[in-house]
Each structure stands twice: as C-alpha cells, then as structure tokens.
Amino acid sequence: MALHKDPSIATRALVPDVEDFPEDIRQKIDEVTEKSGFTPNVFRAVASRPDEWRAFMSMHDSLMDRDTPGLTKADRxxxxxxxxxxxxxxxxxxxxxxxxxxRTKNPLISDQLAIDWRKADLDDRQKVIIEVAVKLAMTPAEVTDGDQQRLRDAGLTDEDVMDVGSIVAFFAMSNRLAHWGGMQPNPEFFLMGRTPRQK
Structure with a gap:
C-alpha cells in the first residue's frame, strides 16, 4: 500500500491512494462519497491500517446510527x-x-455547543445529556452513580445511558487520533446545514 503526505487530509499522517484500499473499504467509501458528494477525510486518514479502519467504522456506526426516544441520532x-x-x-x-x-434542523446549534454548551439552545433533557457527557469527557474520575441516574430521570433507558458513555469514550479516542495525525476537516463540512437545501 503506497502511503504519502496529503496536507488537505492530514498534516502528519500518511494516507494511502484510494486504489490501494481493500475492496470492502473502497466499497464503503464509495457509498459514503455517493451519498455525501465528497469523501470525508477521516476515511482516508485511518485507512492506512485496514483492520483498525473496519473496527473504527463498525464502532462508529453501531453508536451513531441508533435512534431512540431517549437518545436520538441528533442527540448523539x-x-x-x-x-x-x-x-x-x-x-x-x-x-x-x-x-x-x-439532524437537529438547527443551523446555530453546533456553533453554540462548540463555544459554550451551557448557553446552547438545548431542551432540559439535552442539557442533562450534554452536562453528563462533558463531565465524563473532562473529569471521568468524578462521575458517580448519580450522573447516570440523572440521565434515566431525563428519560433515557439503560441502553441509552450506556450509549452516552460509549459515545464519549469512542470520540475521546477519535479526537486524539485526529490530533495525532493532524486530520483536517473537508471544506464541505463548514457549509453543510447552515441554509435550507434548495429543492
């Protein structure tokens, strides 16, 4: 597998050429590219290690493609x-x-969350979810049974509560891989969802 630098994808990680991907990975990337209109850089940045790519994407899809009343895809x-x-x-x-x-149909929510989640336009249930998630992300040793109970009291099932913890943990790893490789966002991401789609 030929690896090379591509600063538009990642400033430190070596990335493979698309034609060098194993068939199953190339097929999955083609599906996402066709649906999105572009290939998210994470697909290329992680693909130099095919076994880890498969595990990474499987875990991502398992956690992020579920939709329950207590924890919707938008909440995730x-x-x-x-x-x-x-x-x-x-x-x-x-x-x-x-x-x-x-997913929220709210063009402002992501910027609000990224700057100060405490002031974001969240409902009471979402505020509890985000507060507990941020606590686990930043001060994991301080998490208590009471934090999980707050999620249940907000309407989350035991499976939803497990998903909150798993999403935080998985993306802690993802965040660090992105930092380690110098992964760059695709330009297309910056504009998505900010204005209604033209019909």
Whole structure:
C-alpha cells in the first residue's frame, strides 16, 4: 500500500491512494462519497491500517446510527460536538457539527455547543445529556452513580445511558487520533446545514 503526505487530509499522517484500499473499504467509501458528494477525510486518514479502519467504522456506526426516544441520532451528534470542543478537536467539531445541524434542523446549534454548551439552545433533557457527557469527557474520575441516574430521570433507558458513555469514550479516542495525525476537516463540512437545501 503506497502511503504519502496529503496536507488537505492530514498534516502528519500518511494516507494511502484510494486504489490501494481493500475492496470492502473502497466499497464503503464509495457509498459514503455517493451519498455525501465528497469523501470525508477521516476515511482516508485511518485507512492506512485496514483492520483498525473496519473496527473504527463498525464502532462508529453501531453508536451513531441508533435512534431512540431517549437518545436520538441528533442527540448523539450533539454529544460529539460538545465533548470534541472540550478536547479542542477541530475535525470532529466541524464534521459532526455539520451532521448535528442537519439532524437537529438547527443551523446555530453546533456553533453554540462548540463555544459554550451551557448557553446552547438545548431542551432540559439535552442539557442533562450534554452536562453528563462533558463531565465524563473532562473529569471521568468524578462521575458517580448519580450522573447516570440523572440521565434515566431525563428519560433515557439503560441502553441509552450506556450509549452516552460509549459515545464519549469512542470520540475521546477519535479526537486524539485526529490530533495525532493532524486530520483536517473537508471544506464541505463548514457549509453543510447552515441554509435550507434548495429543492
């Protein structure tokens, strides 16, 4: 697999050429590219290690593609934006901020969360989710049974509560991989979800 520098994707990580991807990875990337209109840089930045790419994407999809009344797909993206902002991860804030704008249908929410989640336009349930998620992200040793109970009291099931913790933990890893490789957000992410789509 030929690896090379591509500062538009990652400033420190070596990335492979698309034609060198294993077939299953190339097929998945083609699906996402066709749906999005571009290839998110994370796909290329992680693909130099195919086994880890598969595990990374499987974990991501398992956590982020669920939609329950207690923890919607939009809520999941809000967790990513708020905790990634606390970790100063530009890639994840920008990329998942775009998805959060689309899923919440709120063009302001991602910027609000990234600057100060306490002042963001969240409902009471979401405020509890984000507060507990940020606590786990920043001061994990201080998390108590009471924090999980607050989530249940806000309407989350035990599975939802587990998902909150798993999303925070997974994106803590993702944030650090993005920092380590100098991963850059695609320019397309910056504009997504800020204005209504033209029909």
């Amino acid at each position: 993206e809000l967790i990513v934006v708020a905790t990634s902002a606390e970790n100063s991860c530009m890639y994840c804030v920008v990329a998942h901020g775009a998805i959060a704008r689309i």
